[in-house]
Amino acid sequence: MKFYYYLLILLVLLVLTFPFIVKKLAEQSGWKTLAKKFPSKKDRRQIKGERLKIRSALIGGFSYRNVIRMITTKKGLVIGMTWPFKIGHDSVMIPWREFKELPPAKKGRSKRRQIEIGRPAITILDLSEKDFKELNTIIKNKPRL
Numbered sequence: 001m002k003f004y005y006y007l008l009i010l011l012v013l014l015v016l017t018f019p020f021i022v023k024k025l026a027e028q029s030g031w032k033t034l035a036k037k038f039p040s041k042k043d044r045r046q047i048k049g050e051r052l053k054i055r056s057a058l059i060g061g062f063s064y065r066n067v068i069r070m071i072t073t074k075k076g077l078v079i080g081m082t083w084p085f086k087i088g089h090d091s092v093m094i095p096w097r098e099f100k101e102l103p104p105a106k107k108g109r110s111k112r113r114q115i116e117i118g119r120p121a122i123t124i125l126d127l128s129e130k131d132f133k134e135l136n137t138i139i140k141n142k143p144r145l
Contacts, residue, residue: 018087019087019088022084022085022087022088022089023088025062026087026088028060029059030060030122031059031060031088031089032088033123034094034118034122034123035089035090035091035092037118037122038093038098039090040078040091040093042091047073047078048073049072049073051069051071052071052134052135052138053134054068054127054134055068055069056131057125057126058112058124058125059123059124059125061124067082067085068080068082069082070135075093076093076094076142077093077099077139078091079092096139096142097119098117098118099116099117099139100116100121101113101114101115101116102114102124111129112128112129112132113126113127113128113129113136114126115132115139
């Protein structure tokens with residue numbers, strides 16, 4: 001019986017601290033700065049554009065695995081989070097001119113590619129080689145408004 005009592009306490013603590021942890025993650029990764037500089041005027045679900053299959057990335061060195069949603073528009077790339085990670089992570093709309101490809105970097109056994117966001121750089125979007133190719137093809141074909 002004690003085991004379930006401690007398990008319940010742990011679960012309650014996790015639920016209570018989760019919003020603070022997610023907000024801190026937004027601050028540390030640079031997401032909060034992105035949201036201030038490139039706020040999305042609309043919620044991600046209201047934006048018309050091509051939805052990308054990219055779901056995971058490192059942003060500012062923090063892993064956002066299977067929680068990112070990206071939409072391409074004429075003006076830029078909209079990045080949003082799935083619930084419950086929206087806490088502290090407002091959707092952002094980054095203009096195409098704010099992306100800068102960085103030279104390839106090999107981390108461990110997997111090849112990763114990086115894109116700098118902002119001028120001067122605010123943060124780095126770190127993607128798998130496959131996801132990078134998909135996004136980079138789109139970036140190169142979009143006008144720099």
